[in-house]
Amino acid sequence: SLGCSLISKVFRYFKILNILQAITMSGNVLLASRLMQLTVSPCRSIWRRFGDGTKWRPGLDIEILRNNPAEIPARFKDRNMKMDVDLDAIVAAHDKRISLDKEYEEAKEALGAAKHSIFHAMAAGDMELVDSLKKNIGLLVKKEEELEERVGEAYDEYLPEAARIPNSISKNTPIGDYSAATVIKTFGEKPAHDFKPLGYKKLGMKHRMFDVMSGFTTTGPGTIFLRGQAAMLEMALVNYVFQLLVAKGFEPVLPPDLVRSDLIVASGFETRGESTPVYHLNENDAGLSLSGTSELQLAGMCSGSARSPSALPQRYAATSHCFRRETGSIATGLFRMHQFTKVEMFAVTEGSLEASDGMLMEFADIQMEILESLGLHGRLLQMPSYELGKSAYRKLDVEVWMANDEKYDYREVCSASNCIDFQARRLEIYLGRYFVARHHVRHQKNRQYCHTVNGTGVAVPRVLIALLETHQQKNGSIRIPECLQPFMGGCKLLEPQEKIKFSFHGDTSPRPLH
Numbered sequence: 284s285l286g287c288s289l290i291s292k293v294f295r296y297f298k299i300l301n302i303l304q305a306i307t308m309s310g311n312v313l314l315a316s317r318l319m320q321l322t323v324s325p326c327r328s329i330w331r332r333f334g335d336g337t338k339w340r341p342g343l344d345i346e347i348l349r350n351n352p353a354e355i356p357a358r359f360k361d362r363n364m365k366m367d368v369d370l371d372a373i374v375a376a377h378d379k380r381i382s383l384d385k386e387y388e389e390a391k392e393a394l395g396a397a398k399h400s401i402f403h404a405m406a407a408g409d410m411e412l413v414d415s416l417k418k419n420i421g422l423l424v425k426k427e428e429e430l431e432e433r434v435g436e437a438y439d440e441y442l443p444e445a446a447r448i449p450n451s452i453s454k455n456t457p458i459g460d461y462s463a464a465t466v467i468k469t470f471g472e473k474p475a476h477d478f479k480p481l482g483y484k485k486l487g488m489k490h491r492m493f494d495v496m497s498g499f500t501t502t503g504p505g506t507i508f509l510r511g512q513a514a515m516l517e518m519a520l521v522n523y524v525f526q527l528l529v530a531k532g533f534e535p536v537l538p539p540d541l542v543r544s545d546l547i548v549a550s551g552f553e554t555r556g557e558s559t560p561v562y563h564l565n566e567n568d569a570g571l572s573l574s575g576t577s578e579l580q581l582a583g584m585c586s587g588s589a590r591s592p593s594a595l596p597q598r599y600a601a602t603s604h605c606f607r608r609e610t611g612s613i614a615t616g617l618f619r620m621h622q623f624t625k626v627e628m629f630a631v632t633e634g635s636l637e638a639s640d641g642m643l644m645e646f647a648d649i650q651m652e653i654l655e656s657l658g659l660h661g662r663l664l665q666m667p668s669y670e671l672g673k674s675a676y677r678k679l680d681v682e683v684w685m686a687n688d689e690k691y692d693y694r695e696v697c698s699a700s701n702c703i704d705f706q707a708r709r710l711e712i713y714l715g716r717y718f719v720a721r722h723h724v725r726h727q728k729n730r731q732y733c734h735t736v737n738g739t740g741v742a743v744p745r746v747l748i749a750l751l752e753t754h755q756q757k758n759g760s761i762r763i764p765e766c767l768q769p770f771m772g773g774c775k776l777l778e779p780q781e782k783i784k785f786s787f788h789g790d791t792s793p794r795p796l797h
Contacts, residue, residue, distance in 0.1 A: 647681065659749050762775070
């Protein structure tokens with residue numbers, strides 16, 4: 284009987300979700316919202332978080348502020364970050380929220396008991412008791428709504444400050460700036476040109492690849508049109524890396540370029556202030572921003588869900604446009620752009636360092652395999668603490684040799700980070716059975732969170748620089764790596780171009796602008 288009841292609830296739960304998704308996709312969000320209020324509590328909880336535009340309130344480990352408060356200043360200091368949070372105020376506000384949350388849960392239980400009583404009264408035909416209980420239920424509903432609002436306000440008292448606290452740092456991470464980075468491994472052969480190699484900008488001019496003026500005219504500084512051979516090379520790189528990752532068991536994903544600003548914060552990135560690289564849409568767009576990396580969309584895709592240990596690790600590969608303001612410098616050339624294309628790797632693992640650090644090294648091995656297959660020489664670095672973002676517990680960078688770079692011999696083209704449970708805790712990605720864990724998430728004191736790992740598959744502009752400078756020939760032509768040739772129509776060599784050339788089927792005559 285208990286098993287049948289549970290199965291019935293599960294089927295009803297997913298049926299409701301399917302109906303509500305169909306209604307929402309049709310554009311009738313108001314109707315979907317009203318229907319959600321009449322459904323089971325797990326669905327109501329999901330809708331409050333995702334469906335009505337209300338902000339995401341990340342889960343944070345406040346207990347560490349009570350048990351080991353001295354660790355927090357060290358996290359800021361080791362990252363060379365200014366500590367601008369009041370730990371005592373956060374703990375006090377958290378205590379207030381816990382007290383209100385207890386009252387809210389008691390009100391929910393009282394409301395549930397009243398609904399149960401009215402059901403039995405109706406079955407017994409006692410209409411006087413039914414009328415009395417209806418009035419009581421009305422009061423209980425109002426009390427529950429008021430307490431829920433107060434709990435939300437209490438969350439907002441400390442979450443903005445608490446969300447600025449960075450992740451802990453791995454013992455493998457050297458403390459200091461870039462000079463403290465250590466080389467873990469090198470790969471590939473360093474190019475040996477018997478002539479003075481040109482930089483990618485001069486090569487691009489010879490091959491008519493980069494249209495800087497059109498970028499400035501249509502968008503502004505920091506944007507470039509990739510034309511002709513460069514456009515084909517970008518598509519080849521993306522397709523090659525995407526197919527390689529899928530062959531390794533990654534699930535392919537094409538995410539939207541827009542992401543909610545509160546999910547960006549929950550993922551561990553800043554969206555406000557002078558130093559933020561985030562492009563915001565206007566205030567009428569429900570707090571939407573242009574994504575700086577598809578790590579954000581993939582983390583959001585996994586949020587609010589339980590993962591079965593038997594299904595882990597789960598690997599995802601996404602390709603998307605990335606948008607960055609590049610505050611503090613004028614974005615020039617291909618190395619630092621306001622918009623570029625990137626393939627991203629993302630994984631959810633069990634909540635152990637063995638699992639997530641193992642995945643981090645797997646990502647680094649894939650990055651080196653990709654770059655070495657492209658005929659590039661480089662090295663894998665263990666990055667020091669000053670180079671860690673707020674969410675990273677440990678970070679590895681892959682740098683490649685830039686044949687004509689006047690400032691650096693090696694430049695970073697890929698990175699991979701182990702965020703342990705930092706993102707998973709904030710985004711509620713945890714171990715457990717899907718329908719049970721999601722329903723009881725607030726009541727699980729000892730729930731185990733997953734770990735998340737992210738890494739670059741290929742950041743097209745930077746790899747394009749290395750390809751052009753490494754594979755240039757004495758006569759100005761550029762050799763195409765063998766692995767990319769199938770994605771370039773079998774082309775093995777790019778010859779300098781006097782003008783942009785395309786190959787079309789059918790009419791290629793110019794058409795007037797309308």
